[in-house]
Amino acid sequence: MDASEGLPAAPHTIDEFVKGYEEGRTLRGFRCRQCGLVTATWGLACSRCGKPGLEDVTLSPRGTVVAFTILHVPGDEFLNDAPYAYVVVELDGGGRITGWMPSVRSESDLRYGERVRFHPSYKPGVQFVKESVPAPSE
Ligand SMILES: [Zn+2]
Numbered sequence: 001m002d003a004s005e006g007l008p009a010a011p012h013t014i015d016e017f018v019k020g021y022e023e024g025r026t027l028r029g030f031r032c033r034q035c036g037l038v039t040a041t042w043g044l045a046c047s048r049c050g051k052p053g054l055e056d057v058t059l060s061p062r063g064t065v066v067a068f069t070i071l072h073v074p075g076d077e078f079l080n081d082a083p084y085a086y087v088v089v090e091l092d093g094g095g096r097i098t099g100w101m102p103s104v105r106s107e108s109d110l111r112y113g114e115r116v117r118f119h120p121s122y123k124p125g126v127q128f129v130k131e132s133v134p135a136p137s138e
Contacts, residue, residue, distance in 0.1 A: 027061060027118055027126065029095045030054035038094025061118035062131065063091035068101075068110055077124050085110055087128060099126035103133070 016028070031038050032046035033053045040059055045052045067088040074082045078100070085104035090096050099118075104110045115131035 027059040027091070027095075027097060029057050029059040029091075031057040031094075040091065040095035040097040059095045059097070060092040063089040063097075063116060065110060065112060065114040065116055066090045066096070067112070068104075070104070070107055071100075081123070087116070089116055089128060097126055099128045101128050101130075103129060 027040065029038055029040045030043065030046075031054065032049060032051060033055055034051040035046060035049040037046055037048045038057060038059070039047060041047060043054070046054060065087050068085045070083050071078075071086050072083045074084070078084065081100075081102045083105050085101040087099050087101055087104075087110075088096060089099060101110065101116070102123075110130075116128040117131050119127045119129040121127040
């Protein structure tokens with residue numbers, strides 16, 4: 001018996017979702033075909049209306065900080081970067097995503113509503129920088 005039988009299929013796997021930002025390409029999300037909810041949270045069904053049938057969508061790399069905290073005692077992967085800000089970003093066009101900002105080292109360096117953009121990095125996680133910081137030349 002196949003336990004996965006009858007489960008809705010997701011347009012992309014969690015693996016692909018993580019690779020999307022780790023390889024510095026895009027932030028991937030879902031849009032609900034039923035109610036139009038855009039979300040960055042991986043799932044098989046809509047978190048608002050509960051319907052399956054989510055479609056792949058590329059999320060905006062820009063957004064607004066809606067919550068943050070300064071971490072002084074980070075996990076091993078970020079040991080050399082502390083302190084830094086752990087942020088929740090409301091992306092333009094929908095979707096909330098958690099990330100981090102190594103350039104923010106104290107509460108006074110960041111404010112709610114700060115405009116930020118996704119900054120692809122070799123570091124783990126989704127890194128953001130303030131929109132006022134010039135983009136690196138590529
Ligand atoms: Zn929905």
